[in-house]
Amino acid sequence: MENVKRVFIVVERCVGCKSCEIACHIEHSKSKDLYKAIFEIPRPKRFNTVLKVDQYNASLRCAHCEDPPCANVCPTGALQKDEETGFVTYNPAKCIGCWQCAMVCPFGAIYPDYETLTAAKCDGCIERVKSGRLPACVEACPTNALVFADVKEMEQFKRERSLRELTAGQKVSIFELGVV
């Protein structure tokens, strides 16, 4: 699908602060307020994770694949590709907890909910995005490591960046594209 925006990560900008994790918790709480969210039962879930592997930090979540293996393999139709937004949505009411989705997801984007024994995952902040706001993790990222863009834009940005690196002979400063 054209013009579907996704959360991409510019790895070299991630400082591993986990702001995206907290923002995800708050977004998936009842109150949407940090100070209240920490007291909610059940505890608000998150569907992204900050990891450090070798020298890289990165914040990972569902890629909302064009041809999502999780939705393809799901026997009950709990996971589906939403045609309007391009997001892969999930419906806990239909989920039987067979974990086939978890098995086929190349990114580890499935988060088991052990209270309901169902699969859960990044919903793309679908409500926020539909009302014209950015996904919570993108909004919260203080170094702008997370960007919300469509593939075309992302690739154009990378082409420009690589060209600039070639011509300047040096790495782009992480501040260069930041909000000043």
Next chain:
Amino acid sequence: MVTDLLKEKKEAIEKSSQEYGMLDEGTVRLLKKEEKEARTTVYHRLARQEPQCGFGELGVCCRMCYMGPCRIDVFNSGGPQLGVCGATADTIVARNLLRETVGGASSHVEHAMEIAEILRDVAEGKLEAYKIRDTEKLLSVARNLGINTENREISEIALEIAEASLEDLYKLDRKPSRWIEKYSPSSSFKKWSALGIVPTNIWQPIVNAMHRTSMGNDADPVNILLADLRMGIVDGYGLTMATELSDVLFGTPNIIHSYANLATIKEDYVNIAVHGHNPALSEKVLEWAEKLQERARAIGAKGINIIGVCCTGNEVLMRHGIPLAANEMQAELAIVTGALDAMVADFQCIWPILAQVASCYHTKLITTVPYVKIPGAIHIEFSPEKADEVARRIIEIGLEAYQQRNPARVFIPNHPEEVYAGFSVEALLGILKKVDPEDPLKPLIENIANGNIYGIAAIVGCPNPKTRKYLFSERLIKELLKNNVLVIVTGCIAHIAAQAGFMNPRKIDEIGVGEGLKSVLKALGGAAGLPSLPPTIHMGSCVDNSRIGVLLKAVSEKLHVDVSSLPVVASAPELITEKAVSIGTWALALGVTVHVCPPLRVLGGPQVADILTRQLRNITGGELYIECDPEKAAKELIRKIREKRIGLGLRA
């Protein structure tokens, strides 16, 4: 053309930075002017920070050692529950809180110390620039401290007071600090003694707090919180000493008339703002402004207009009726009027942005304290010995700058708001004495007992841009006044109240003050020769919260009840500084219910939060209450007052 992946984010930030909520028109117009001319506003800077770090907000980020920084997964979603050293969320939260409290207490202690040093030098005849203006207060401080006043020279008594004050800072014996013992309500002091948290001096609790919170020391949240209460008491020492000795040197405030808000900047005058906290500098600036009025007229101005910003503003309003122009958050807007020629600052709450904003105008920003320098500001080092020279130079810089002013860039909002202030404890007792010369506290206590005054709320602290947008303080104060709660204000909340018209006796009907309270304010106002006392009682700067402490001591000892039994609550509804935290901690130690917003950074530690918000009631009688909805907060504070009234057997 470069692909801008952050376009949407930038737009969202831009939009949010231009949402000024319920702020008043004058402030909003200046914010818009600032945005255009200086390319920044506090709301731009806030929007760029938001959302702020959740670990920090909840107090669960530990940076005490280099195995960290560590943070705790407060949602328990598979993340760490322990720091590298094994510290729990509660340990981390308690340590962080204690360090915040040290920051605040140290500010007040050093402030007090600098005033005490001036008093000592004046008493020894070493200092020409200052003198003892209020000998009556001097004698009362001496009596409070148990210093003999019979057949002694004033300078001799002053010297003993100053030396006793400074001795508390550095002494090594194990007797309680004299100021703390003599100035604290006896019931609170007794509780502190039983808990073993009475400071014997000032340096040790501060050194100890930094030591015990460093890596590999105190990990027991309860033990750390006891140290925190002790630090609150240290803060009380700083507050009390700063106020009492400032009154001795500069005069005890009495009822005074003035004006508030940025409209007090005058287009055809040389405008000089005094910003910060220490009256030692601002008193001299006022003096020299008077002396150099003629020079202002010689350069075509009508004169020199000194305006007050932040707590220095409160100090010079209380003692001299200088207009209360701008709170801490509005300091940069004073520059944005384009009509401010110089701003001179001492210490605390001086935002570095002032230099950047001043650089967009003709305004000269002058720093004066050796440990408060700001890149871009002119630094003229102040010391009591050089006070006259420095103050004169500051006025001269203002006069020079005035001649560079660009009239085309001037915008000053209309309509200054009328203010009655100056309500020191002495001034209040002076009014009450007119009602009952024998027993001045009696009319106050009677009106509390009969319910005309349902309770007393001290609304103190700062103007936080986060809460300013929805006028937290104004809404909270209005609700309290409506329900007959007598509202005392200090610090930047006093600016907010003054600007909202809450210090204008003529607005008492308009504001909707409850009938009982209104009748008391009108009666007392009549005794003071005013149509009414103002709806909120301005007791001074943030260090002058000590005046509330003095009043609490007087009332609790007169009635022989604990401070925690009195129908008194406190609130810092727009908390910014560590000083607000340490003042609040002092109030908790005294036994007062303390409301705060934004939430104190303790909610990530369940045990610490529980102790402060619940268990403390059985320890000091104090209680922390966190709420960020003004109407809900008012309702709950009134409920807490009601509980105390029931406890005292008063009509609830």
